[in-house]
Amino acid sequence: MSFEIKDRDLLARIGRLETKSGVIETPLLLPVINPTIQSISPKTMENTFDCKALITNSYIIKKHFQDKVAQKGIHDFLDFTGVVMTDSGAYQILEYGEVETSSKEIVLYQEKIGTDIATILDTPTGWATSRTHARYTVKQTLKAAKELTKIKSRDDIVWVGPVQGGQHLNLVARSAREMGKLPFPIHALGSPTRVMEQYMFDILVDMILTAKMNLPLERPLHLFGAGHPFMFALAVALGCDLFDSAAYAIYARENRYMTEYGTIRLSQLDHFTCPCPACTKNSPQDVLSMPETEKQKTLAQHNLYASFFEIKRIKQAITEGRLWEHLEMRAHGHPSLLQALKRLQKYSEYLEKHSPITKKSGLFFFGSLGQIRPEVVRHRKRLSKRYSPPKKGKILVLLPQTPMRPFHKSREHQRILKEVEQKIGGKTHNIHVCTYAAPFGIVPTELDEVYPLSQYEIATPHDLETTNYTAQQIMEYIMTTNYERVVLFWDTNLWKRNIVTTCRRTCKKRNIPLVVLKLRIPLNKKTLEKLATSMEHLNLRTLT
Numbered sequence: 185m186s187f188e189i190k191d192r193d194l195l196a197r198i199g200r201l202e203t204k205s206g207v208i209e210t211p212l213l214l215p216v217i218n219p220t221i222q223s224i225s226p227k228t229m230e231n232t233f234d235c236k237a238l239i240t241n242s243y244i245i246k247k248h249f250q251d252k253v254a255q256k257g258i259h260d261f262l263d264f265t266g267v268v269m270t271d272s273g274a275y276q277i278l279e280y281g282e283v284e285t286s287s288k289e290i291v292l293y294q295e296k297i298g299t300d301i302a303t304i305l306d307t308p309t310g311w312a313t314s315r316t317h318a319r320y321t322v323k324q325t326l327k328a329a330k331e332l333t334k335i336k337s338r339d340d341i342v343w344v345g346p347v348q349g350g351q352h353l354n355l356v357a358r359s360a361r362e363m364g365k366l367p368f369p370i371h372a373l374g375s376p377t378r379v380m381e382q383y384m385f386d387i388l389v390d391m392i393l394t395a396k397m398n399l400p401l402e403r404p405l406h407l408f409g410a411g412h413p414f415m416f417a418l419a420v421a422l423g424c425d426l427f428d429s430a431a432y433a434i435y436a437r438e439n440r441y442m443t444e445y446g447t448i449r450l451s452q453l454d455h456f457t458c459p460c461p462a463c464t465k466n467s468p469q470d471v472l473s474m475p476e477t478e479k480q481k482t483l484a485q486h487n488l489y490a491s492f493f494e495i496k497r498i499k500q501a502i503t504e505g506r507l508w509e510h511l512e513m514r515a516h517g518h519p520s521l522l523q524a525l526k527r528l529q530k531y532s533e534y535l536e537k538h539s540p541i542t543k544k545s546g547l548f549f550f551g552s553l554g555q556i557r558p559e560v561v562r563h564r565k566r567l568s569k570r571y572s573p574p575k576k577g578k579i580l581v582l583l584p585q586t587p588m589r590p591f592h593k594s595r596e597h598q599r600i601l602k603e604v605e606q607k608i609g610g611k612t613h614n615i616h617v618c619t620y621a622a623p624f625g626i627v628p629t630e631l632d633e634v635y636p637l638s639q640y641e642i643a644t645p646h647d648l649e650t651t652n653y654t655a656q657q658i659m660e661y662i663m664t665t666n667y668e669r670v671v672l673f674w675d676t677n678l679w680k681r682n683i684v685t686t687c688r689r690t691c692k693k694r695n696i697p698l699v700v701l702k703l704r705i706p707l708n709k710k711t712l713e714k715l716a717t718s719m720e721h722l723n724l725r726t727l728t
């Protein structure tokens with residue numbers, strides 16, 4: 185049983201998980217099959233939807249079918265040749281308080297029916313439970329996990345070690361740490377269903393990342409009960425590899441149409457904009473007038489297609505290195521998702537540490553959310569920890585960002601520096617040029633071709649947070665270096681006054697002179713002449 189990682193972006197990965205019924209590629213959505221009610225049969229899932237794996241409930245199967253399934257095996261019983269994962273019945277414990285089975289019984293039953301990925305009988309924490317109860321569920325789940333090695337008799341089944349603790353993050357951390365010490369090839373995060381139903385995605389971010397930070401990173405993580413395509417990108421970006429969805433069928437029963445950006449009631453739809461077979465063959469009015477069973481089936485088909493399509497888009501985004509851009513787009517589908525993305529600020533250092541360093545593509549920045557991105561955090565860390573400016577550079581010349589990259593090759597930078605050179609009589613050896621640019625802050629000229637400092641696009645004008653962040657970076661840079669003077673070329677077109685006031689305050693604190701020269705990018709002949717005059721007036725020669 186192995187999990188091989190092929191591609192990564194943020195904490196997401198495209199992986200290959202080996203099971204006895206074949207290899208599955210993650211991130212993967214496993215539709216939930218209720219053996220007693222099926223809107224779409226496993227056979228159809230396999231043949232029409234190209235579904236590679238599904239999940240069903242071993243407790244329900246045991247209760248209703250007992251030995252019948254044990255004799256046939258789960259694959260024959262479901263008429264499905266792909267990978268079958270079974271849940272233990274933990275959800276039933278959560279709903280009804282208890283189940284009429286023991287941990288040992290449910291382990292042996294899953295072995296007997298020949299499931300590929302099996303789950304121990306964990307004790308779900310649930311939502312809004314006391315710390316005492318949460319602690320109890322963590323303890324019970326760990327107990328069941330430790331018992332597994334004594335009970336199990338087969339070695340070809342991949343066992344899942346669930347993490348509990350609910351919204352009590354220190355318990356989630358402890359549960360993950362202890363569970364991670366046991367030899368489980370897969371882990372799962374339990375009880376987030378209620379969190380997801382109530383759109384508390386920021387809390388979900390806390391729960392997932394607390395679990396991730398305390399589990400062995402190389403093991404796949406399953407997110408139980410995460411069935412809506414509009415939050416898949418978030419969960420995948422945080423390192424969830426497997427999902428199960430009962431939502432496609434539940435939503436269909438409630439006449440709800442799922443999309444990658446939210447849910448719409450069927451009665452509110454005038455047009456289907458989805459390219460799936462269920463939507464191209466019918467209009468919303470056609471579906472509304474269908475008999476109940478057919479309507480539910482058609483909607484379930486669409487919901488399932490919508491879910492699979494989104495997983496494909498996410499995988500493509502990982503391959504292209506554009507998962508953040510995809511995530512930001514999805515986050516604008518619902519305020520609760522945007523709130524969750526903002527919560528990532530808290531974990532930006534962890535994200536940076538575990539995100540790939542190079543990518544095949546440039547980065548797109550749409551606003552201040554981009555400051556959370558690993559590339560921005562990485563540049564900040566490198567500049568403060570690993571970079572020192574050239575020793576002979578006594579004068580810091582701060583030039584504004586230009587639309588052209590690398591900055592030092594832009595017409596604007598070349599013209600300004602030519603002007604400076606003339607004014608100081610060619611004595612440029614003690615000048616060090618840096619660009620102040622959003623979202624990275626300070627970009628020393630000698631580094632401006634290093635990825636991704638030239639390989640990005642940003643929307644302007646900058647928002648306030650972005651301007652403030654850049655000002656903050658300028659301040660930190662001046663405070664931690666030894667320049668004797670600072671010359672700031674202030675592009676009044678793009679940058680607000682806070683860039684100047686921050687520079688002024690910082691230089692005062694360091695007790696070094698600051699010269700501010702105004703200009704406007706793009707430079708035209710008139711502004712260049714004006715700049716030359718103001719430089720004349722300042723007598724830059726005295727600076728060197």
Ligand SMILES: [Zn+2]
Binds near residue numbers: 459460463489490
């Ligand atoms: Zn559709």
